Amino acid sequence: xxxxxxxxxxxxxxxxxxxxxxxxxxxxxxxxxxxxxxxxxxxxxxxxxxxxxxxxxxxxxxxxxxxxxxxxxxxxxxxxxxxxxxxxxxxxxxxxxxxxxxxxxxxxxxxxxxxxxxxxxxxxxxxxxxxxxxxxxxxxxxxxxxxxxxxxxxxxxxxxxxxxxxxxxxxxxxxxxxxxxxxxxxxxxxxxxxxxxxxxxxxxxxxxxxxxxxxxxxxxxxxxx
Numbered sequence: 001x002x003x004x005x006x007x008x009x010x011x012x013x014x015x016x017x018x019x020x021x022x023x024x025x026x027x028x029x030x031x032x033x034x035x036x037x038x039x040x041x042x043x044x045x046x047x048x049x050x051x052x053x054x055x056x057x058x059x060x061x062x063x064x065x066x067x068x069x070x071x072x073x074x075x076x077x078x079x080x081x082x083x084x085x086x087x088x089x090x091x092x093x094x095x096x097x098x099x100x101x102x103x104x105x106x107x108x109x110x111x112x113x114x115x116x117x118x119x120x121x122x123x124x125x126x127x128x129x130x131x132x133x134x135x136x137x138x139x140x141x142x143x144x145x146x147x148x149x150x151x152x153x154x155x156x157x158x159x160x161x162x163x164x165x166x167x168x169x170x171x172x173x174x175x176x177x178x179x180x181x182x183x184x185x186x187x188x189x190x191x192x193x194x195x196x197x198x199x200x201x202x203x204x205x206x207x208x209x210x211x212x213x214x215x216x217x218x219x220x221x222x223x224x225x
Contacts (some may be wrong), residue, residue, distance in 0.1 A: 025076040028223040031187040032088040033075045039092040041216035104176040116219035118177025125184035167205035182211040190222045
């Protein structure tokens with residue numbers, strides 16, 4: 001008989017504290033790191049992670065990290081036997097394989113396709129936002145207004161699509177799709193507050209308020225440390 005996900009953390013806490021047998025290359029600014037940290041806490045695996053602050057930048061590859069992840073990207077997970085996993089979809093699905101409770105990656109169809117599609121949208125939004133953020137950091141005279149307009153349109157259109165899906169999102173079992181979308185909306189708040197996306201999207205804003213109240217989410221707020 002499987003154990004509900006919300007009881008997994010309690011079962012772990014009641015027993016002997018597990019050793020930190022996984023190393024996660026980590027940054028408090030990375031939304032993809034935040035995604036895997038939320039997944040780990042949802043599944044009661046947070047105490048098994050040893051986080052290592054790792055600096056990466058698009059123009060300055062981290063040569064040490066490249067020995068484990070040739071793309072020099074976060075998150076990168078190193079298992080006790082030296083196996084290296086990347087990036088966030090792979091790491092989150094690996095975490096989901098370590099317990100017998102309700103899964104973040106459902107196996108039943110069509111629920112699985114819905115969760116994976118939502119994850120793809122959330123991750124795609126983050127890819128767009130991170131590229132936009134990189135462009136923002138360039139000198140003003142070297143920024144591409146055409147690209148910025150395209151990234152803004154993709155982001156606004158994506159939030160609009162989520163407004164249409166808000167009721168279905170709220171009524172479906174919590175999954176990797178919920179995490180990815182919640183993190184993407186949170187990154188808009190973190191880096192693009194001027195978009196004020198809640199003003200025209202009250203239903204997805206209401207869902208995101210509930211998402212932000214989850215213990216796993218509140219424990220992994222993004223920071224500029």
